[in-house]
Amino acid sequence: MTLDPNAELVAAWMRGAPGADHALVRHYYGGVRRFFDLRCTHAADDLTQQTFLALFEAKHRYEGRSQFKTFLFGIAHKQLLRYLQSQEKGPRARRYGTESGEATSLSMVAVRKQEHQLVLMALTQLPVPLQVLVELYYWEDMSLAEIAEVVDANQSTLGSRLARARELLRENIAAMTRPGPLRESLLADLEGWSRALGPVTAAANRSNS
Numbered sequence: 001m002t003l004d005p006n007a008e009l010v011a012a013w014m015r016g017a018p019g020a021d022h023a024l025v026r027h028y029y030g031g032v033r034r035f036f037d038l039r040c041t042h043a044a045d046d047l048t049q050q051t052f053l054a055l056f057e058a059k060h061r062y063e064g065r066s067q068f069k070t071f072l073f074g075i076a077h078k079q080l081l082r083y084l085q086s087q088e089k090g091p092r093a094r095r096y097g098t099e100s101g102e103a104t105s106l107s108m109v110a111v112r113k114q115e116h117q118l119v120l121m122a123l124t125q126l127p128v129p130l131q132v133l134v135e136l137y138y139w140e141d142m143s144l145a146e147i148a149e150v151v152d153a154n155q156s157t158l159g160s161r162l163a164r165a166r167e168l169l170r171e172n173i174a175a176m177t178r179p180g181p182l183r184e185s186l187l188a189d190l191e192g193w194s195r196a197l198g199p200v201t202a203a204a205n206r207s208n209s
Helices: 007-014 020-037 041-057 068-088 106-110 114-124 128-139 144-151 155-176 181-188 190-206
Strands: none
Touching (some): 007 020, 020 041, 020 068, 020 106, 020 128, 041 068, 068 128, 068 144, 106 114, 114 181, 128 144, 128 155, 144 155, 155 181, 155 190, 181 190
């Protein structure tokens, strides 16, 4: 297991140091809210709060054997699945991020470069499991082994899914752009453009905390 860069913060939280709860939330809030932002924008704030409440309730279960972030996002992933399942069973199904009257995604508002906008739009067209995989891999800088813990899946399966996600992103971008410098720039360094969205979208979601 790689060294947790936030080990001191997590350790302080684990021993109940004064102010540690607030510091932990402040540090991870942007990433957790962003996790919900594109898929269920109108409920992102509530789901973020529910995730941290569930984290505090599950504090005794974290034993430090894995990265804290995988533990936290494992909780967030369960919140997301529970929410999506409840919406599918509701009186009217929702197409996430597209329903008329729904709140605007903070991540979408934050991006300024056309390249970033196109990559983000291409990402939102992926199936939800692939969206989650791409975001955790590129934006949270998680390894496939860590993502496997978050989503409770086989690591080798996730490798195949990530390859498929990249392929679909390229197809989506090609479909949204004309032949020329813009398309060539995106397709030549799709991973770089995808990773560059991480700080932008995290900062946008932190601003709502």
